[in-house]
Amino acid sequence: MNLDLMRELSVSTDSKIVLLILDGLGGLPMEAGGRTELEAASTPNFDRLAASSDLGLSRPVAAGVSPGSGPGHLALFGYNPLEYQVGRGVLSALGVGFDLGESDLAARINFATLDGEGKISDRRAGRIPSEKGAELVDLLNENVRIDGAEVFVIHEKEYRAVVVFRAPGLSGSLSDTDPQRVGLEPLPVKPTEPSEGTEKAASLANAFVEGANEVLKDQHPANTVLLRGFGMHPALPSFEETYGLRAAAIASYPMYKGLARLAGMDLLKEGEGISGEFDTLEAAWDDHDFFFVHVKPTDAAGEDGDFERKRGVIEEVDGLLPRLLELGPAALAVTGDHATPAKMKSHSWHGVPFLLRSPYTLPTAETFGERACAGGSLGAFPAEEIMGLLMGHALKLNRYGA
Amino acid sequence: MNLDLMRELSVSTDSKIVLLILDGLGGLPMEAGGRTELEAASTPNFDRLAASSDLGLSRPVAAGVSPGSGPGHLALFGYNPLEYQVGRGVLSALGVGFDLGESDLAARINFATLDGEGKISDRRAGRIPSEKGAELVDLLNENVRIDGAEVFVIHEKEYRAVVVFRAPGLSGSLSDTDPQRVGLEPLPVKPTEPSEGTEKAASLANAFVEGANEVLKDQHPANTVLLRGFGMHPALPSFEETYGLRAAAIASYPMYKGLARLAGMDLLKEGEGISGEFDTLEAAWDDHDFFFVHVKPTDAAGEDGDFERKRGVIEEVDGLLPRLLELGPAALAVTGDHATPAKMKSHSWHGVPFLLRSPYTLPTAETFGERACAGGSLGAFPAEEIMGLLMGHALKLNRYGA
Structure with a gap:
């Protein structure tokens, strides 16, 4: 998306936009012909909606490329996911509500288990419960000090x-300590691009691991930390600007x-489950003019290879849809950040069903589905363009040129 | 295609990819309504394949632009055909197996006929037979010497x-000597971009033409050479890397x-005719994980305006298809490098029917044809993306981003 063009043309109006994301919505038949x-x-409600909507298939990143959640959502928000890159550590830090500064370096921690020989025997420390994880985080915050930097550990x-x-002057181009396999020793953090900032950052990170190992050595099963996904706060232009x-x-x-905060969105307190998210939407309706609503369980079911559960989640959202429509958004898009076909048990590169409803659409089908979308008036198009479409359909963009 | 992204994400696996190109596959009805x-x-076999494939229309270069075989194939291989340019001389040199170095300058030669006034009377010297052409090439290699450069003439x-x-320091931005019409004198080679390298190259080329005219002056009908398609070896990142x-x-x-060698492919010994190519494919199946199979006669028939012959070639390939499917490629694409509609007797800019078969497709039609492809789940898309799609479908790409 050309963000400069959006900045130049966008106008504030009272009309409301909703971007409803069913994570991993896109799918595949389990068997040929299915x-x-x-x-x-x-999905009677989605089907009725489709009959008055523009349809298409949105592509998250590039042909054949399966995106992680980060690039998938950046594209949905209009940011080129190859230009704007966000490390997993940064996403997690923002997600737990940490106020990440522009010179802060973040990384994901997994508590893990080292055997007597210093090799990793469990990369997730037996999936310790959240109470234990929180206790270990407190231990680290109280006892690990490293020279030249403040360190914050936050439990997820x-x-x-x-x-x-x-610390000043850090850079995030660093390698992970997690070797991704058990039976190996953790790796030292190393610069992936040599510079003063990466050398300094690597030495801080390695000192932290050393300190953590000392503090955790008598714990069981979580007696070490694995670090991955190093990164700095990326400077995304905000939704407001x-x-x-x-x-x-x-x-x-x-x-x-975390992704939403990167784009400068306010985080609203979600309610319980998907219907709780719709409660929140209704309660906050008057206070904002753009709502990103994220439904996770479609993706989780797809990752589990559970076709029926994924179908069930879609049906649950369909049942809630009338509440959203009742609010009267000027423009509503329904899509996913990527496909997660149950057949593949993973994110995939496939086009994601996309629906956009406003008073200014050219409907082509009476159902919402991959093949109906393939024949839609939007065709196959980059997900990065979705925000432009929504802004146009909500009549929030001035004409370009005389 | 973003080649850096491919380099970053690609992983080696045992799965096999086949790119079957029917040169000039795309066509048009000869009459309205046809x-x-x-x-x-x-094409019962292609139709059955289509019913389990993703379909689309691939566009070689740009809207309305008819590509030559060079750009058409570069796009198929994932190279941006506007960024990577290959002169015809370079293609021919590689095609005859000449080991072109990175500082070598190549051009195509046509033996031609000059009349008594020094004007071209036949741009192809009466299409002399190959034996005669080879004899003249030997004459040139034995007798033409130019200062400051080694010269190699290879018969095609x-x-x-x-x-x-x-010679060191040459540059390939040079104009042709072939004026493209009879009744005119050959043109001198001139730099199209002035530089030391082009000045030097132009003077070498003009000296070569002068020397060749001297050697050939008593020959008939081939008493001169026309030079065109000057170019240096382009540095394409290889398929391997x-x-x-x-x-x-x-x-x-x-x-x-030649195009395949530019991309670093091994050239396999082709058998006789199209079925001979399939013999080669079967014999080499275990030794490679990507096969580019090129079928030429579709294009030749289109260029001749012979609708029925082109249709016949397509049917011949259809008959051979089961042999390819029997090998069990993980991902198979069938398309052309461009359209060559018999109606136009030339390459054209039209979208080329594209089919991709893997276990992860979203079929939309029961036939393989231009209009079935237009309604496919891939829509109209740049040919440059084909390699990304094939890599994704063969599960040879890691996820992008966290």
Whole structure:
């Protein structure tokens, strides 16, 4: 998306935009001749919506390339995912609500288990419960000190945490300590691009690991930390400055909250489950003019290879849809950040069903599904263009040129 | 295609990819309301394949732009054809198996006929037979010497040959000597971009023409040479480094072999005719993980305006298809490097029918044809993306981003 063009053309109006993301929505037939998860789902509300919507297939990053959640969402928000890159550590830090500064370096922590020979025997320390994880994080915060930097450890969930190094002149181009396999020793952190900033950062990170090992040595099973996904806070132009939108995010998972915060969105308190997210949407309706609503369980079901569960989640969202429509958004898009076909049990590169409803559409089908979308008026198009389409359909863009 | 991204994400696996190119596959109805060559052909095997494939229309270069074989194939291999440019001389030199160095300058030679006034009376010297062409090439190699450069003349076929100038500091931005019309004098070679390298190269080329005219002056009808398509060896990133593929090419014409060699593919000995190419494919199956199979006669028939012959070639390939499918490629694409509609008797800019079969497709039609492809899940897309799609479908790309 050309963000400068959006900045130049965008105008503030009272009209409201909703971007409803069913994570990993796109799917595939389990068997030749079959239907996808979305095609198989009974979705009377989505189908009725499709009949008054523009349809297409959105492509997250590039032909054949399966995106992680980071690049998938950056594209949805209009940021070129090859130009703007966000490390996993940064996403997690933002997701837990840490106020990441522009010179902070973040990395993901997994608590893990070392055997007597110093080799990794469990990369997730037996998936320790969240209470234990929080206790270990407190231990690290109280006892690990390293020269030349402030260190913050924040618990995420279970065996997962985030570490943030605060010192001037750091750079995030660093390798992971997690060798990705058990039976190996953890790796030292090394610069992937040599510079003063990466050398300094690598030495801080290695000192932290050493200190953590000392503090955790008598713990069991979590007696070490593995670090990965180093990165600095990326400087994304905000939704406010780019689109002139007072944007809000409704998401229940840290990473998606983190992505929304990167774009400058307000994080709204989500309710319980998917219907709780719709409660939040209704409650906050008057206070913002853009809502990013993120539904996670479609992706989780796809990752588990559970076609029926994924179909069920889609049907659940379909059942809630009338509540959203009742609010009367000027422009509503429904899509995913990528496909997660149950057949593949993973993110994939396939085009994602996309639907955009406004008063200014050219409907082509009576159902919402991959093949209906393939024949839609938008065709196959880059996900990066979705924000432009939404801004146009909500009549929030001035004409370009005389 | 973003080749850096491919390099970053590609992983080596045992799965095999086949790119089957029917040169000039795309066509048009001869009359309003009619069918294209591919639509009219009886292709039960392609149709069955289409019913389990992703379909689309691939666009070689840019809207409305008819590509030569060079750009058409560069795009198929994932190289941006506007960024990577290859002169015809270079293609021919590589095609005849000449070991072109990075500082070598190549040009195509046509033996031609000059009349008594020094004007061209036949641009192909009456299409002299190959034996005569080879004899003249020997004469030139034995007798033409120019100061400051080694010169190699290699016979291609009939009246066609290649000349290679080897000297330091040459540049290939030079104009042709062939004025493209009879009744005119040959043109001198001139720099199209002034530089030391082009001045030097132009003077070498003009000296070569002068020397050749002296050697050939008593020959009939081939008493001169016309030079065109000057160019240096382009530095294409290889298939091995870009995609991690051990790639092989099966092609019967020099130019396509040359294109494949540019991409670092191994050239396999083709058998007799199209079925001979399939013999080669079967014999080499275990030794490579990517196969480019090039079928020429579709294009030749299109160039001749012979709708029925083109249709016949398509049907011949259809009959051979089961042999290819029997090998069990993980991902198979069938398309052309451009359209050559019999109606136009030339290459054209039209979208080329494209089919991709893997276990991870979203089929939309039961036939393989231009209009079935237009409604496919890939829509209209740049041919440059084909390699990314094949890599994704063969599960040879890691996920992008966290």
